[in-house]
Amino acid sequence: MPPSALPDGDPAPADGALPSTALAALAAGGGLAAYVHVPFCRVRCGYCDFNTYAPGDLTGPGASTVTYAAALRAEVALAERVLAPAGRPSLETVFVGGGTPTLLPAADLVGLLAALRARWPLAAGAEVTTEANPDSVTPDALAALAVGGFTRISLGMQSVVPHVLATLDRTHDPANVARAVAAAARAGLDVSLDLIYGTPGESLDDWRASVETAISLAPQHISAYALVVEEGTRMAAAVRRGEITAPDDDDAAEKYELADRLLSEAGYGWYEVSNWARPGHECRHNLTYWRGGDWWGFGPGAHSHVGGVRWWNLRHPGSYAARLTAGGSPAAGRETLTPAQRADEAILLRSRLRDGLPVDALPSEGRCALPGLVADGLIEPDGLVEPDRQPDGHPNGSRPRRVVLTLRGRLLADGVVRRLLGLAG
Ligand SMILES: C[S@@+](CC[C@H](N)C(=O)[O-])C[C@H]1O[C@@H](n2cnc3c(N)ncnc32)[C@H](O)[C@@H]1O
Numbered sequence: 001m002p003p004s005a006l007p008d009g010d011p012a013p014a015d016g017a018l019p020s021t022a023l024a025a026l027a028a029g030g031g032l033a034a035y036v037h038v039p040f041c042r043v044r045c046g047y048c049d050f051n052t053y054a055p056g057d058l059t060g061p062g063a064s065t066v067t068y069a070a071a072l073r074a075e076v077a078l079a080e081r082v083l084a085p086a087g088r089p090s091l092e093t094v095f096v097g098g099g100t101p102t103l104l105p106a107a108d109l110v111g112l113l114a115a116l117r118a119r120w121p122l123a124a125g126a127e128v129t130t131e132a133n134p135d136s137v138t139p140d141a142l143a144a145l146a147v148g149g150f151t152r153i154s155l156g157m158q159s160v161v162p163h164v165l166a167t168l169d170r171t172h173d174p175a176n177v178a179r180a181v182a183a184a185a186r187a188g189l190d191v192s193l194d195l196i197y198g199t200p201g202e203s204l205d206d207w208r209a210s211v212e213t214a215i216s217l218a219p220q221h222i223s224a225y226a227l228v229v230e231e232g233t234r235m236a237a238a239v240r241r242g243e244i245t246a247p248d249d250d251d252a253a254e255k256y257e258l259a260d261r262l263l264s265e266a267g268y269g270w271y272e273v274s275n276w277a278r279p280g281h282e283c284r285h286n287l288t289y290w291r292g293g294d295w296w297g298f299g300p301g302a303h304s305h306v307g308g309v310r311w312w313n314l315r316h317p318g319s320y321a322a323r324l325t326a327g328g329s330p331a332a333g334r335e336t337l338t339p340a341q342r343a344d345e346a347i348l349l350r351s352r353l354r355d356g357l358p359v360d361a362l363p364s365e366g367r368c369a370l371p372g373l374v375a376d377g378l379i380e381p382d383g384l385v386e387p388d389r390q391p392d393g394h395p396n397g398s399r400p401r402r403v404v405l406t407l408r409g410r411l412l413a414d415g416v417v418r419r420l421l422g423l424a425g
């Protein structure tokens with residue numbers, strides 16, 4: 001997901017060139033992931049601050065669903081030039097997100113995938129996902145995506161309860177979620193559903209109905225996000241005016257615990273604080289972000305990371321397209337992460353994973369915090385014990401001791417991270 005605001009950073013070179021150290025790291029690493037941002041939605045939901053635009057918000061080249069694919073293809077050509085010294089790393093995952101990618105014709109999405117595959121070989125068993133709004137997919141479009149190489153669709157379901165959907169300004173008919181899931185399954189696509197909890201006015205029973213309905217549709221993967229009232233959105237204005245109440249932490253915790261119980265009873269294991277999957281169906285693309293892998297983010301506002309260099313594109317689709325038309329890189333800024341920054345990021349992201357964070361990756365203050373975190377019930381005591389046997393029964397070779405959050409730790413993950421970084425007592 002693209003963040004709403006871009007960081008400060010150093011100017012990016014006009015031709016997008018990367019340092020040879022970053023390219024060497026990519027060449028030596030485990031392949032490349034591609035994120036493609038599609039910044040269009042039929043209407044803006046009142047809570048969402050993603051970099052996305054409704055019809056009429058934009059004018060000019062690259063600023064419409066008709067001309068946008070051409071701008072993306074120009075960035076693909078730029079990436080080919082920039083990454084050439086790293087050889088041809090294989091594409092392990094592709095994720096088309098938004099916005100609402102399925103507002104583009106399926107042929108455009110398949111054409112974009114083909115443009116990527118023409119430059120970098122798609123790895124055997126690669127995961128290729130598109131996000132979609134339940135109203136924006138037809139059985140024919142889903143079948144065309146599957147034939148064109150997509151393997152997975154992630155649908156924004158959010159809730160099954162009409163008054164909750166109305167507060168979220170969601171325009172989709174809840175019945176369309178079941179139709180879209182059935183059509184995706186018929187097409188042979190894996191399905192992920194996004195849910196949001198903590199919407200003002202949502203009761204615990206409303207939330208239970210949403211989770212139970214999502215489970216009954218039998219997707220391979222479910223994400224559940226706590227509603228965040230983002231500054232500058234219509235929802236933030238409604239909270240300020242007192243028309244709706246802001247989400248409450250205790251309510252969110254109760255809903256998280258309920259979701260975790262229902263999902264795990266139904267065979268979905270948590271593998272990241274907000275993500276559950278049937279075994280083997282974890283989102284490999286998002287795991288690449290969380291594990292500090294290499295990816296190129298195409299499109300306005302998209303972020304990229306290759307070998308410790310991070311950059312981000314201009315946010316406005318018109319300015320983004322104009323840069324590419326002029327033959328330059330659309331990057332707005334970039335930074336080279338120091339070893340200390342990379343270590344802190346690893347703690348921030350990996351501690352949220354079921355797989356956990358190797359204890360060796362912690363600074364000494366973080367290691368000192370471990371007994372207190374166990375005593376407070378925030379991390380699993382077992383993870384800290386050197387196992388004799390690996391989970392598959394083989395004698396333990398070098399599996400390091402790991403920090404793994406408990407359920408309570410997942411609810412208080414930000415505080416745990418501060419203690420692991422040595423920032424809080
Ligand atoms: C790009 S959208 C998914 C696809 C499509 N645009 C849709 O909404 O149906 C990604 C997901 O981010 C989540 N999201 C967006 N804004 C959020 C917010 N303010 N708080 C919590 N979750 C949010 C929603 O669950 C949404 O499905």
Ligand code: SF4
Pocket residue numbers: 040041043044045048049050052098099100133156
């Ligand atoms: S459809 Fe998705 S991306 Fe578009 S405004 Fe709504 S939540 Fe945001």
